[in-house]
Amino acid sequence: MFDYTYLPEMNLIPYLAEMMVKIVFIFSMNMGVFAPLLGWVERKQSALMQDRIGANRADIFGFTVFGLLHTLTDAIKLLTKEDFIPRGADRTLHYLAPFIAVVPALVAFAVIPFGGQYELWGHKANLVIADLDVGMLYIFAVASVGTYGAVIAGWASNNNWSLLGGIRVGAQMLSYEVAMGLTLVGIFMVYGTLRMTEIGAAQENFFHWGIFLQPVGFFLFIACALAENKRTPFDIPEAESELIAGYFTEYSGLKFAMFWMAEFLEMVTISAVLVALFFGGWQIPFVSHQMLADFFGFLGPNLAQVVTMLIHVGVFWAKVCLWIFILMLIRWTLPRFRYDQVMKLGWKIILPLALINIAVTGAVILLVR
Amino acid sequence: MQDNRMDLHTEPLILNMGPSHPATHGTVRFLLKMDGERILHCETEIGYLHRGFEKHCENGTWTQAFPYTDRLNYNSAIQNNVAYALAAEKLLGITDKMPDRCTAVRTIMCELARLADHYTNLGAATLELGALTAFLYFVEARELVWDLIESVCGARLTSNYVRIGGLATDLPEGFDAHVKQVFAKNRELWVEFDKLLTKNRIFLDRMRDTGAISKEDAIAYGFTGPCLRAAGVEYDVRKANPYLLYADLDFDVPVGFTGDNFDRYLIRMEEINQSIRIIEQLLTKLPKGPINVDNPAVRNPSKEAVKSVMESMIHHFKNTIEGIKIPAGEAYVPTEGSNGEVGFYLVSTGGGKPWKCRVRPPCFALTQAMGQMVQGAFLSDIIPTFDMINLIGGECDR
Numbered sequence: 001m002f003d004y005t006y007l008p009e010m011n012l013i014p015y016l017a018e019m020m021v022k023i024v025f026i027f028s029m030n031m032g033v034f035a036p037l038l039g040w041v042e043r044k045q046s047a048l049m050q051d052r053i054g055a056n057r058a059d060i061f062g063f064t065v066f067g068l069l070h071t072l073t074d075a076i077k078l079l080t081k082e083d084f085i086p087r088g089a090d091r092t093l094h095y096l097a098p099f100i101a102v103v104p105a106l107v108a109f110a111v112i113p114f115g116g117q118y119e120l121w122g123h124k125a126n127l128v129i130a131d132l133d134v135g136m137l138y139i140f141a142v143a144s145v146g147t148y149g150a151v152i153a154g155w156a157s158n159n160n161w162s163l164l165g166g167i168r169v170g171a172q173m174l175s176y177e178v179a180m181g182l183t184l185v186g187i188f189m190v191y192g193t194l195r196m197t198e199i200g201a202a203q204e205n206f207f208h209w210g211i212f213l214q215p216v217g218f219f220l221f222i223a224c225a226l227a228e229n230k231r232t233p234f235d236i237p238e239a240e241s242e243l244i245a246g247y248f249t250e251y252s253g254l255k256f257a258m259f260w261m262a263e264f265l266e267m268v269t270i271s272a273v274l275v276a277l278f279f280g281g282w283q284i285p286f287v288s289h290q291m292l293a294d295f296f297g298f299l300g301p302n303l304a305q306v307v308t309m310l311i312h313v314g315v316f317w318a319k320v321c322l323w324i325f326i327l328m329l330i331r332w333t334l335p336r337f338r339y340d341q342v343m344k345l346g347w348k349i350i351l352p353l354a355l356i357n358i359a360v361t362g363a364v365i366l367l368v369r
Numbered sequence: 370m371q372d373n374r375m376d377l378h379t380e381p382l383i384l385n386m387g388p389s390h391p392a393t394h395g396t397v398r399f400l401l402k403m404d405g406e407r408i409l410h411c412e413t414e415i416g417y418l419h420r421g422f423e424k425h426c427e428n429g430t431w432t433q434a435f436p437y438t439d440r441l442n443y444n445s446a447i448q449n450n451v452a453y454a455l456a457a458e459k460l461l462g463i464t465d466k467m468p469d470r471c472t473a474v475r476t477i478m479c480e481l482a483r484l485a486d487h488y489t490n491l492g493a494a495t496l497e498l499g500a501l502t503a504f505l506y507f508v509e510a511r512e513l514v515w516d517l518i519e520s521v522c523g524a525r526l527t528s529n530y531v532r533i534g535g536l537a538t539d540l541p542e543g544f545d546a547h548v549k550q551v552f553a554k555n556r557e558l559w560v561e562f563d564k565l566l567t568k569n570r571i572f573l574d575r576m577r578d579t580g581a582i583s584k585e586d587a588i589a590y591g592f593t594g595p596c597l598r599a600a601g602v603e604y605d606v607r608k609a610n611p612y613l614l615y616a617d618l619d620f621d622v623p624v625g626f627t628g629d630n631f632d633r634y635l636i637r638m639e640e641i642n643q644s645i646r647i648i649e650q651l652l653t654k655l656p657k658g659p660i661n662v663d664n665p666a667v668r669n670p671s672k673e674a675v676k677s678v679m680e681s682m683i684h685h686f687k688n689t690i691e692g693i694k695i696p697a698g699e700a701y702v703p704t705e706g707s708n709g710e711v712g713f714y715l716v717s718t719g720g721g722k723p724w725k726c727r728v729r730p731p732c733f734a735l736t737q738a739m740g741q742m743v744q745g746a747f748l749s750d751i752i753p754t755f756d757m758i759n760l761i762g763g764e765c766d767r
Contacts, residue, residue: 050505160384164406164748232499233571241392241497241752333565335572336499338749339406 014123022129026109029317030265036071038264038324043067045325046332081253086158089250093156098251098258101149104142105265111138112272113197115282115312116289118305127282127313128197135196136188139273140181143228146262147173150230150237153259154247165246168339169237172227175346180224182354186217186361187277200281204288210278216357218278220350225270226330227346230263233334236342271323272316279319282312381409384748388417392497392752396762397736399751406747411740415733418762426726430692431457431533434726438713439527441728441764444489445482445707447518449728450531451475452704455612456713457533459700461667461693469656471535476613477651478521478530479704480644484555485514486707486759487637487644494634494756495566498575503565510558513551520547533693534668535661545652552645559641567638576631580742580754587628591734594709595636596758600628606705620647633757667693692721701729708732708759730764 040055044067047054055067085094115127132138147169154166190213191199203209211218227234238246248259275281284292292311296304337345384401387393400412422441426434438449454475458464492507515525520541522530530537566572582592587600597604605622607615623639625632661668665684674681697719703712709731716725735758742754 046501049502051509052505160382235499239499239749242749244391332502334500335495335569335575337571338575338747340747341574
C-alpha cells in the first residue's frame with residue numbers, strides 16, 4: 001500500500017515526525033473542532049434559517065460567546081448521564097456498536113489530502129496521512145464498516161423500534177454503497193487514478209475540476225453521500241417521528257454522543273471527499289502552486305513553501321466548511337423519504353444513471369483520445 | 370422461493386405505537402401488526418386525554434362551561450366558544466336578537482381561529498415529515514394570528530372570549546391596521562411554505578396516495594371538514610347550514626378529488642386564503658353598535674351599571690351565583706370547525722346549569738377510519754395520515 005521503496009532513502013525521524021503532525025492535525029480538526037462545533041453550527045444555522053435566535057442560554061459570568069458554551073454544557077451533560085442498557089439487551093454488542101460506528105468515521109479521513117506536496121528544508125511533505133493507491137476504495141471499505149455499528153446497535157438494543165431502524169440502516173447503506181461506488185467510477189476514469197493526491201493534483205487547472213468533468217457524477221454522488229450520512233431527507237433509520245430515534249433509541253450518555261459524533265464526522269468526511277474529488281481539493285482557481293510560491297518568493301524558498309502550504313490547507317478547510325454548510329442547508333429544508341422511496345431512488349434511478357454516466361464517460365474519453 | 374417462505378417460521382411484529390411516541394403526542398395508541406414495514410392491521414385506541422368535559426359542564430353554570438370548551442380543540446378555541454354560545458342562544462331563543470356587531474366579530478374570530486388551526490396543522494405535519502424549517506414558517510404565521518387574538522381578548526391559546534348573548538370585550542382600537550399588517554406577512558409566509566412543499570417531490574411522494582379514503586366510506590364514517598371535502602364531497606356547514614354571517618359572505622369551498630393526504634393538505638392551504646378573504650370582507654363592513662344583547666338576565670350588565678343600579682346588581686349576582694336561567698328544552702347547532710363539524714347538544718331543565726352538554730368532535734369520526742386508511746400501507750404512512758386527520762386529544766377524548 002505505502003510506497004515503501006523510497007523509505008530507505010529518506011530519514012526516518014522527519015518522516016515519522018511529519019506523520020505524527022499530520023495525524024494529530026487531522027484528529028484535532030475532527031474531534032476537537034468539527035465534532036463539538038458542528039452541534040453549535042447546526043443549532044445556529046437552523047436558527048438563522050428559521051428566524052430564531054438559537055442557543056444562547058449557557059453562560060460563564062454572563063458571557064455567552066454566541067452560544068458556544070452550549071458545546072461545553074453538552075459535553076458535561078453527556079458525560080454525566082446515566083449509561084442506560086435496557087433489560088434483555090446484548091450488553092457486549094450494545095457497548096461495541098457505538099465504537100464500530102465512530103471509529104470508521106474517524107479513520108476514513110486518512111486518505112483525503114488536505115494540501116499538496118511541499119519541499120520544506122529539503123524534506124518532502126505530502127499533506128495526506130496515508131497516500132494509498134487505492135484511495136477512494138479505502139473510504140468505501142471503511143464507511144461500510146461503519147454501517148455495522150448502526151445495524152448492531154439496532155439488533156442489540158432489544159427494542160422493536162431500534163430493530164426497525166437497524167433493518168432500515170442495513171438496507172439503505174447496502175443500496176447506496178453500490179450506487180455510490182458506481183457514481184465515482186466516472187471520476188476515476190477521467191483522472192485515471194484512485195489515488196486521492198493525484199486526483200487533487202490533476203485539478204490544478206480550474207477547468208479540470210471534477211464538477212466540470214463529471215457534473216452528472218457529482219449530483220449522483222451527493223445524493224448517495226447524503227444517504228450514507230443518514231441525515232434528512234435520508235434519515236429514515238432514525239426518523240424521529242416514526243421510529244423515535246431509530247437504531248440508537250436505547251442509547252444514552254456518551255454512547256449516544258458517539259453515534260451523534262459519527263454522524264457529524266461522516267458529514268465532514270463527505271464534504272472533504274466532495275472537495276477533493278469535485279472541487280479542486282486544496283487548489284485555488286487560476287492560482288497555481290508555482291504562482292503562489294513565486295508570489296511569496298521574497299520570503300525565501302522554504303518560507304514561501306510554508307506560506308503556500310498554509311494557504312492551501314486553509315483553502316481546503318474553507319471549502320469543506322462551505323460544503324458542510326450546504327449539507328446542513330439541505331438537511332434543514334427537505335422532508336424525509338419513505339423507506340420504499342429511498343430504495344426506489346437508489347436502485348431504480350441513481351444506479352442506472354450512474355451506469356449510463358460510466359458508459360458516456362468512457363465513450364467521451366475514447367473520442368477525445 | 371414462495372415455498373421456502375412457507376417453511377420458515379415467521380410471525381407478524383406487534384408494535385405498540387404510542388401513547389408515548391413522538392407522533393402520537395401521548396394522546397392515542399396504535400396497536401400495529403406489522404409484516405416488516407407493512408401494516409397488516411392497525412388498532413386505534415383513544416381516551417388517554419379523557420378529562421370528563423361533559424360532566425364538568427353539568428356541574429358549573431352555563432357560563433362556566435366556556436373555559437372548558439377552550440380546551441377541546443385548543444388550536445381554534447374561539448370556534449368552540451362560539452359553537453357553545455350559539456347552542457345556548459338557540460335554547461334561549463335570542464338567536465335573531467343578537468347585535469350585528471357581535472355576530473360579525475364572532476365570524477371574524479372564528480376565521481382567525483381557523484387560520485391558527487390550519488397553520489398549526491400544516492406546520493406540524495411538515496415537521497413530522499422532517500421539514501423543520503417549513504414548520505417554523507407557519508408557526509410564525511400562527512404566532513402572528515395569536516397576536517391578533519391576544520389583542521382582542523388577552524389570551525393566546527385558551528381565549529375564553531365569547532359569552533352567551535355577547536362577547537367578553539369589543540375589538541381593540543386599530544384592529545383593522547393590525548390585521549392588515551399580519552395578513553401581509555402571512556401571505557408572504559404562505560407563498561414561501563407553498564414553494565417549499567407543494568411541488569416538492571419528496572413531500573408529494575409522502576402525501577399523495579397515502580391515507581386515501583373513498584367518498585362513500587368518508588360519509589359512512591361520518592367525516593366532516595377538510596377530510597370529507599378532500600374525498601370530493603362538497604359539504605361545508607358554513608354553506609350548507611349557514612350560521613353567523615356566512616350566508617352573506619363571498620367565499621369558496623375547495624373540494625378535492627382523491628381523498629388522500631395531499632388533497633387534504635391542498636384544501637387546508639386554500640382554506641387559509643379563503644379565511645383571509647372572509648376576514649377582509651368583514652372588516653370593510655363591520656357594523657357599529659353594541660356587542661352584547663340588551664337583556665341583563667342573559668348577559669351581565671356593565672360594571673358601572675352594577676355599581677350604580679340596583680336591578681343590574683341583582684342580575685349580576687343571580688347570573689353569577691345561580692347561572693343564567695335557560696328555558697327547558699334541547700338544542701344542537703352545527704358549526705364548521707377548522708377540522709370539521711363542531712356542535713354542542715345542550716339539554717336544559719330550566720336551571721342555571723346544563724342538564725347535558727354533549728359535544729360532537731370532528732376528529733372522533735376521523736380517527737375511527739385510521740385503521741382502514743393505513744391498512745396495507747407503510748409504517749411511515751401513519752405519520753402524514755395521522756397529521757392530516759389532525760386528532761386533537763382534548764377534543765376527541767373530551
